[in-house]
Amino acid sequence: PASPSSSTSRGYRLEASSTGFDGSGTVLSSATPNVALASLVVAGLLPNTTYSFRAASFNRNDRPNYATAGSTSTLASAVAALPAPFLDVFASSVTANWAALPGSPSSASARGYRLEASSTAFDGTGGIVSSATTNVALSTLTVTGLEPNTTYFFRAGGLNWSGVAHYVALGSTSTLADAPGVPAFGAVLLSSVSVSWSLPSGGARGFRVDASSTNFDGSGTVLSSATPTGALATLAVPGLLANTTYFFRAGAVNANGAVHYAAPIATATLASAPVQLASAFLDVFPSSIAARWAALPASPQGASARGYLLEASSTNFAAGAAVVSSATQSLSASTLTVTGLAINTTYYFRVGSLNPNGAPNYTVLSATSSLANAPANPSSTFTLVGVSSIAAQWLANSNPGGTRFELQLSTASDFSGTPASSVTFNLAATIESLTPDTTYYARARGLNHNGVPTPFTSLASTVALASQPGVAAPAFSPVEASSLTVLFASGSPANPAGTLYHVELSSFSDFSAAYSSDTRNLAASFTGLSVNTTYYAQVRAAGASGFATPFTSLGSTATLSVPPGVAVSTFSALQANGFVLSWSSGSPLSGYNSTGTLYVAEISTASDFSGSVYEAVAVSTSVEFGDLLSKTTFFARVRAVNYQNIPTAFTPLGSTRTADPAEPEFLLGTFEVSDAAGNFIDPSLYTDTTTPHVRVRVQGNFAPGLSVGETPSQAALWHLNEGSGSTSVDESRHDKTLTLTNSPAWIGGKTRGGLGFNGSSNYAVSASLVPWRNSAANNQWSVSLWFRSTLGRGFLFQVANSPNLAAGTYDAELSWHDANGNLSFEVNKGNTRNIISAGSTYADGDWHFVTAVLNPSGMFLYVDGALAQSGSATTSINARTYAGPTHAWIGAASEQGNNMGGGNYQYFPGDIDEVMISTVALSAKQISQLYAFGSVQGHELGAPSVDVSTSAGADLSWVRRATATFSISGSKGTTAVQVFVSSATPLRQTDSPGAQTNQVMFFGSS
Structure with missing residues (x-):
């Protein structure tokens, strides 16, 4: 401290000695008078030297008081x-x-x-x-x-x-980056190689790959590629020479740009790829293919190679699939062949030039298919031989599925011309549109996938079947009395010329006995046949194959009749009104007609038969003519008609003259009427307006006497001659108008006009016909009409209780039966329908006259004047009667009755004329006369023809205007005086003849 004095000093001194203060060496020191300072620095010391240090404080006399401070070394000199x-x-x-x-x-x-x-x-x-x-x-x-x-x-x-x-x-x-891990080659190409590695731990500031063809020996050029991206694990070195071995080293670059290389690896760049030629394949066989390319030069090395590798793959080198190959080390060899290929298989080809490592650089050579094998012959070639087709088969001969085969057929054994062919993937094929009855040669070949064919394999030959002959039109021509020629067609498809046919002709339809003829023509003639005989013909083709076709029926025809001959006695039983005409069945020169031949005899008052001609048909050699004019010359001729309705020429039979007549005369004749008192008086004296009775007195001079001619009563009569409009007038004068619905067509009818019905909608219905069929007394009746049709269906006539469709009560049907299809007549007995059927439909397009009759004996159906069928279950006594109106339906049914209509048809498709409803049951003779009047003489119904002979030969006829509602009674068949008196029904006199005028005609019969 600075004070007190006893605790302080005058300063300090620090000393240093490298000799421990042993008195030797130099002591270095440093002092300070600052008592507050606690550190001093001794300078001038030697480096790297150990010094002992002591520190002293000074008293007032500057005497030191030392304290040891220890020792230490100075630092060594800096490097x-x-x-x-x-x-x-x-x-x-x-x-x-x-x-x-x-x-x-x-x-x-x-x-x-x-x-x-x-x-x-x-x-x-x-x-x-x-x-x-x-x-x-x-x-x-x-x-x-x-x-x-x-x-x-x-x-x-x-x-x-x-x-x-x-x-x-x-x-x-x-520090360096870690070397890249496990370097490896990626894409080795013609002028570049890529190297890849795994990223080093600790990363890198980038990577570098160097390439040297001299292994980095300091010679040659080192090519490199670098990246500043530490995450990149692949680099490619470009600019390399082809077909050259290079050493590659991959290095990781650190922050200083220093490269830490991994151990070098070596590979060779690819050789230049071969050059493809326009045609890559030299030879193609079923199991080998030779390919070619342009060869590489031998030098320089970068343009050359160490050899070639040719590879073929059926899967276009799909991964894992088999590859067939061939290799060579010859650089000049530019052709290689791969073998062991599958038959008819498409192979994809590539050729590679080989580098020093043997790695190929491929050029794709496109694809081709190995050839197929020619098919092999089977044990049986033809599986089907038809008329116009032949099926043949063969063996695969190791060809795989999917191989195409071509079958050829030719009529020439050398297959010249254009053969018929068929290409198929199967082991069999059918060729059609061939000519029947013709020899065909067969051969087959395989086609590879490129369509390259194998050689043909011959499959032998066969003959196509003959076609069944066809029917010619006409089938018989010419046809003579004792010979005929059968014609036929060659079939479809047509048999060739020269085909053999077998023709049979027989008068038996089952050919149990027959004439036969074999011909190579389409006609066969037969002679020595019977006159007017039906012959059946059939033909079949024999065929060169040995198999005959089925027979073709050619139908039938009849040989012609021969003209009749003149009989020994031509005219016999000569009378005033007729005679018997006779002839012979033929002559020795022409032959004789067979029994059953139809003859048509004609007589005429004109020698050239230009006037009226009477005709008679017979199956015998004579016929009787009646109702002729007396005292008249008649010329006669006759001809035969064969079964085909072909007539011969007429044979003239000369002439004869009928005898003079024995005409009856009336000796006595009076006509009287009764007055109010019932007395018979002369008509000139008559003054009353009501005539209760009529009395006629008449007597003849010739037996057997007199007969009364009575015309049956009519309920309605429609001639259908209007030609237009929607109604037809009732010619019976009962005003039963016929109303047309949906416009039936007005046509030319059997006599004059008629109606045509469409079979779908139109028809005609009468006004009510009461009291007809209102009671059993009014239930005898006849319905007559003419009809024409080609379809047997619908309704000609029906009676119904309504003029509208769907009537509740109906019967009296003229129609066709649903089951047998024939023309039929139906009448109800109570609720039971009774039907009688004719034996034919009559739906032949010709006019036919039908009459349906109901009388006390039963039901009767007449067609063309002849009885066609009858039945007794329903009669006029037990037949249905109508309480209300009765309407006649024509051309349709108001309601279709069960089992009638010809198969569920309500409307008639055809023509109708002359409809008459009679209130009496006509007799068979009356019906026959009505048919004759209409079919021969052209008279309308309801107009009887009465002929009165005079010396001049004139005819007289009249038309009935009304039918008397009274009866005429009296004796018949006597030469005594005949008295005929009317019934009690009053008669009304009129001012002039009209609807209520009563006419009675008396005939004198000889």
């Missing part, structure tokens, strides 16, 4: 840093150097050195890595355990005797 302080830098160690201190004197030397490294610049953070040595001559130290790719700051210092270092900063450097 001198070199311009390049770092000798070796590695990923985990760095070696540094400096200028070494001298070994002596001690003050110029040191006890050794220490090297320290810090990644934090010795800022007190982070770790310090160091290395030391006691060898003062060693000026190099290495620190290890460093982190790769890390910047470290370095310092080095000489050690004094206390081991304290006198540091000098050496600067900083970065």
